Amino acid sequence: MTSTIERPPAAPVAGPARHTRPKRDRTSKTENLAGLAMLTPAVLLLALFIFVPAILAFGLAFTNARLISPYPATFVGLDNFVRLFADAAFFRALINVGYFALVVVPLQAGLALVMAILVNKKVKGTTFFRTVYFLPVVTSMVVVSLLWLFMYRQDGLINVIIDRVTLGLVTGPDWLNDTTTSMPAIILMSVWQGVGFHMIIWLSGLQTIPADLYEAADLDGVSPWQRFRYITWPGLSATRSLILVTITIQALSLFTQISVMTQGGPLNSTTTVVYEAVESGFAQQETGYASAISLVFFVIVLLISVVQRFLSREKA
Amino acid sequence: MAITEVASAKTAPTSAPHVVLGQKTAKKKRALGIGGYLLRIGLAVLFLFPILFMFVSSLKPDQQIFGDLSSIAAFLPIGNISMDNYSAVFDRVPAARFLVNSIGISTITVVAGILVNSLAAFALSRMRVRGKTVILTLIIATLIVPFETLALPLVWWVNQLPSFELTELGFMFSKGWIDTYQVQIIPFVANAFSIYLFHQYFESIPKELDEAARMDGAGWFRIYRQVVMPLSGPAIATVAILTFLPAWNSYLWPLMVVQTEELRPVMVGVQYFFQLNVSWGEVMAYSTLITLPVVALFIAFQRSFVNSIASSGVKG
Incomplete structure (x- = not known):
């Protein structure tokens, strides 16, 4: 509300717009949240099973990690x-x-x-x-x-x-x-x-x-x-x-x-x-x-x- | 452009010898048509006969398979035909268990995949979500990463993930997803290519439909469920097929992450046939057994199968 008052250039054309803007903001906020909720499962799974292993490939390549090992992996540089x-x-x-x-x-x-x-x-x-x-x-x-x-x-x-x-x-x-x-x-x-x-x-x-x-x-x-x-x-x-x-x-x-x-x-x-x-x-x-x-x-x-x-x- | 050049160059000087040319091309066309047909049939033989050979051999004892090779009998179910190889297969491998596992794993992967990926694509295609271009770009970027490059770091990674199981004592947390069903399903649910296909398809559905539904007070999830998804049959079919095939056929992954026999899928079962004495009749019987469900599905849905990939495969 205050923001619309502070912006005089918007006034001439904003007859109906001034009225709808707060409502639009609210719907787009819920829309944003609903959209994020719909994206979450896919994004989470892709992150877990593609991005993480991709980053791991970089990390593990410089270690002596073994699939099953009692010792933690250590950094071995370019070995x-x-x-x-x-x-x-x-x-x-x-x-x-x-x-x-x-x-x-x-x-x-x-x-x-x-x-x-x-x-x-x-x-x-x-x-x-x-x-x-x-x-x-x-x-x-x-x-x-x-x-x-x-x-x-x-x-x-x-x-x-x-x-x-x-x-x-x-x-x-x-x-x-x-x-x-x-x-x-x-x-x-x-x-x-x-x-x-x-x-x-x-x-x-x-x-x-x-x-x-x-x-x-x-x-x-x-x-x-x-x-x-x-x-x-x-x-x-x-x-x-x-x-x-x-x-x-x-x-x-x-x-x-x-x-x-x-x-x-x-x-x-x-x-x-x-x-x-x-x-x-x-x-x-x-x-x-x-x-x-x-x-x-x-x-x-x-x-x-x-x-x-x-x-x-x-x-x- | 090139087409119009050819077209205009050809139209100008034809009028006089048009009839002769027409007859000649008609003759040429018929010859080409016959040649094309022979080519089609030749190719069909090339693709069909090895599969026919597999099926026919599965019905014969080993000695006869080799005996029949030098004649057309190799492709005909004649001679000493029986289901003996099939019963031997069930003695050698827990084939029924493997089939049930594969059916379960593939079905859950397909259903969950359709849900998760279409929801994500819906949000990316039809809703205003902050940062969605970045998200879409990141998802598409994962397409150039072949699964094989991730497989080994992923084995290590799933071995670190927490897993909980229900025991007599209640929920138990344990470390590692190795040797479970979920390790064969969950990493393959979210799929960038499926999201891409759904996204492409959703873009072709008019957005006015959403607006009309919203006027009637429908929420986003209802628009997804009652407006967009019912119109997306071909896209759903394509994603279902493209998820089912790799799930059913997966080999490298279960080979590495599943050691317990009861949890194995069908493809890993082939290893059993090369221990001790190899019976090719049994190998062919097991091969037929694990191929038949897919081929039956394929032939039943043949029209939508090929056509849906063809129509929604590439539009960009």
């Missing part, structure tokens, strides 16, 4: 990082994950786009094809890994098919026990499992492109390639960066397949950063060292997503 950068298995893991991501990202994104275009056309059986392509996605990676572990055996289904198709000329390798084929085998299986999910995301992008653009192009007798190049591709720029970032992060986090199928072998040819972190943090209970691995991994993921965002922004 964990010194050990980490001298660890050959860790470098092997970095190389493996890089290799995996470099192949999987374009392969999976490209194949998913082709599939999305195929199931976006309203032809007979579209629903069936969408369902079937999505089936491996709803199948857990653990189950998929078991299934392919069986199919990749020396005497397994894949080698039998190779033998039949080439009339016995080619003998398939022992996929997962050979250092040259183990990673390609994991890549193939991972794309098989994950491609359906990214097909759906591409599809959501395709459906935001107005249909009349295609109709206009059809009237002009535009070739399918031109349709794709000048309508579809530019229309997908937002989806493209989302897909790129999600596949990359997913690829860098490679773990389940490795844990079920190869345990990092043979000769570390399939070990990954997350696998190394879990091995030291869980199997050897060295939380401090595992946090150091996690921290390095997080910095790498962060750098890559920043670079990707920067690149895709420049193009758009």
